[in-house]
Amino acid sequence: MGQRIIFHIDVNSAYLSWEAVYRLQHGNPVDLREIPSVVGGDPTTRHGIVLTKSIPAKKFKIQTGETLYSALSKYPELVIAKPNYLLYRQCSQALGNILKEYSPLIQQFSIDEYFLDFTQMKNLFGDPVKTAYRIKNRIKEELGFTVNIGISTNKLLAKMASEFEKPDKVHTLFPQEIPTKMWPLPIEELFMVGRATTRKLRSRGIQTIGDLAHCDVRLLLPSLKSFGRLVWNYANGIENSPIKPGGRINIKGMGNSTTMSFDVDDRQKAHLVLLSLVETVSARLRQDHSQSCLIAISFRTNEFLSYSHQRKLSHTTDCTNEIWEIACQLFDELWQGQPLRHMGVRVSDLCQDDFVQLSLFEKDYTKLRKLDQAVDSIRSRFGSQSIIRSSYLHSGLHSMTGGVIEEEDYPMMSSIL
DNA sequence: TCTGGGGTCCTAGGACCC
DNA sequence: TCTGGGGTCCTAGGACCC
Numbered sequence: 295m296g297q298r299i300i301f302h303i304d305v306n307s308a309y310l311s312w313e314a315v316y317r318l319q320h321g322n323p324v325d326l327r328e329i330p331s332v333v334g335g336d337p338t339t340r341h342g343i344v345l346t347k348s349i350p351a352k353k354f355k356i357q358t359g360e361t362l363y364s365a366l367s368k369y370p371e372l373v374i375a376k377p378n379y380l381l382y383r384q385c386s387q388a389l390g391n392i393l394k395e396y397s398p399l400i401q402q403f404s405i406d407e408y409f410l411d412f413t414q415m416k417n418l419f420g421d422p423v424k425t426a427y428r429i430k431n432r433i434k435e436e437l438g439f440t441v442n443i444g445i446s447t448n449k450l451l452a453k454m455a456s457e458f459e460k461p462d463k464v465h466t467l468f469p470q471e472i473p474t475k476m477w478p479l480p481i482e483e484l485f486m487v488g489r490a491t492t493r494k495l496r497s498r499g500i501q502t503i504g505d506l507a508h509c510d511v512r513l514l515l516p517s518l519k520s521f522g523r524l525v526w527n528y529a530n531g532i533e534n535s536p537i538k539p540g541g542r543i544n545i546k547g548m549g550n551s552t553t554m555s556f557d558v559d560d561r562q563k564a565h566l567v568l569l570s571l572v573e574t575v576s577a578r579l580r581q582d583h584s585q586s587c588l589i590a591i592s593f594r595t596n597e598f599l600s601y602s603h604q605r606k607l608s609h610t611t612d613c614t615n616e617i618w619e620i621a622c623q624l625f626d627e628l629w630q631g632q633p634l635r636h637m638g639v640r641v642s643d644l645c646q647d648d649f650v651q652l653s654l655f656e657k658d659y660t661k662l663r664k665l666d667q668a669v670d671s672i673r674s675r676f677g678s679q680s681i682i683r684s685s686y687l688h689s690g691l692h693s694m695t696g697g698v699i700e701e702e703d704y705p706m707m708s709s710i711l
Numbered sequence: 712t713c714t715g716g717g718g719t720c721c722t723a724g725g726a727c728c729c
Numbered sequence: 730t731c732t733g734g735g736g737t738c739c740t741a742g743g744a745c746c747c
Contacts, residue, residue, distance in 0.1 A: 363713050404747045
C-alpha cells in the first residue's frame with residue numbers, strides 16, 4: 295500500500311466559536327472571538343471552570359480548566375458564556391455533513407474534531423492541500439466558524455499539524471518535515487504526553503519531542519512500560535491506525551457523573567442522586583439497544599479524594615430499578631460517611647439486547663422493564679421532566695442528571711446551519 | 712485550586728484453577 | 730506446606746484525550 299493522505303479537522307476554540315456565531319446570528323453585535331471571553335459553568339453550583347477560551351483571553355494567560363474565579367482575577371472584564379451542548383451537537387453535525395462530501399471515510403474523534411482519509415479522493419478532487427483550503431473556506435462561509443486542517447500520512451501527524459498556528463489555517467506535517475516542524479516542540483505538546491509523563495520524561499533530561507525521538511527506547515520502559523514505546527513511536531511519527539467510520543458504534547461503556555451544588559452527607563440523598571444518574575444512563579442504554587453486565591459507582595469527597603467500586607453481574611440488564619439497586623449496594627459498601635461533592639454511575643461490558651437471557655435466579659424484572667419502556671416513551675414525547683419520581687419533589691435535586699439534553703429549552707439555529 | 716463531564720486504555724495485585 | 734508456575738478473571742486506581 296502506498297502513502298495514505300489523512301486530514302485532521304479541528305474547530306478553533308470550538309464551544310466559544312459556536313456560541314459567538316450563534317449570538318451574531320441572533321442579532322448580538324459582539325463577536326466573542328474578538329474579545330477576552332470564555333465558555334464556562336456556574337460557580338454558584340460549583341461548576342465554575344473554563345471550558346474554552348477566546349484567543350484574546352489566551353493573551354491574558356487564561357487557561358482551559360482553570361477556575362472562573364482565577365480567570366476573572368487575570369481579567370475582570372472577562373465575558374463568560376454558559377455552555378449550550380445542544381448547539382454544539384448541531385454545529386458538530388453540520389461540520390460532519392460538509393466533510394462527508396469530500397470522503398466517505400471520515401471519523402468523528404470528538405465533538406469538534408474529525409479525521410478524513412483523502413487517499414482515494416485525490417483523483418476526484420486533485421491536490422490535497424488545495425482541497426483542504428477549499429474545505430476550510432467553505433466551512434467558514436457556510437457555517438460561520440473557522441477550523442484548522444492538518445495534513446499528513448497518518449492520524450497522529452495530521453493531528454499534530456492541526457495544532458500549529460491558529461486560527462483558520464491549513465498545515466502539513468509530512469514525514470520529511472518532522473525534524474523541522476515537530477522535533478523542536480516541547481515534549482508536552484506531543485499527543486498523549488500529559489502532566490505525569492512530562493514529569494517523568496523531564497526527569498530523564500528529555501525536553502523536546504526530538505529528544506524523545508532520539509533517545510534509546512529502552513530508557514523509557516522501566517517507568518513508562520508499553521506507554522513508553524507508544525510515545526517514542528509518536529515522537530518519531532510512527533502510527534498507522536485506520537480511520538474508523540461510524541464513530542460510536544463500538545461504544546465500550548457509558549456513564550454519567552455530576553458535581554452537586556452542595557455536599558451530600560446523608561445516605562438517602564446520596565441514593566437519590568444515584569437514581570437521577572441511573573435514570574439517564576439506563577435510558578441511554580435502552581435507546582442504544584444495549585445491556586450491561588458491569589455496574590460501577592464513584593464519588594469524590596469534599597477533600598477531593600476519589601473512590602470507585604464496581605460489580606460484575608452474572609446476567610445483563612438495562613433496567614433502571616435493578617441498576618439503581620446495585621448502585622446503592624455498591625455505594626453503601628464503599629461510603630464511610632464523608633461529605634460528597636461529586637458522584638458518578640457507569641455501565642460497561644455492553645452487549646446488544648436482542649438475545650437477552652432472563653435469569654431464573656434473579657428477581658424477575660419483566661414488569662419493571664415494561665415500566666421503563668412506558669416511561670421512555672412518555673419522556674420522548676413530552677420531555678424528560680414529564681414524569682419524575684415524587685421523591686425528588688422537595689429534594690433540591692434534579693430528577694435526571696447528565697446525558698439527555700432538553701431540546702425544547704433551546705431555539706434551533708438559524709437557516710445558516 | 713474557589714479544581715467539569717464524557718470517554719478509553721493500561722497496570723498491579725489478589726483470587727482461583729489446573 | 731516452609732509448596733511452583735501459568736493462565737484467567739476481577740477490581741481499583743491512574744494515565745491520557747477532548
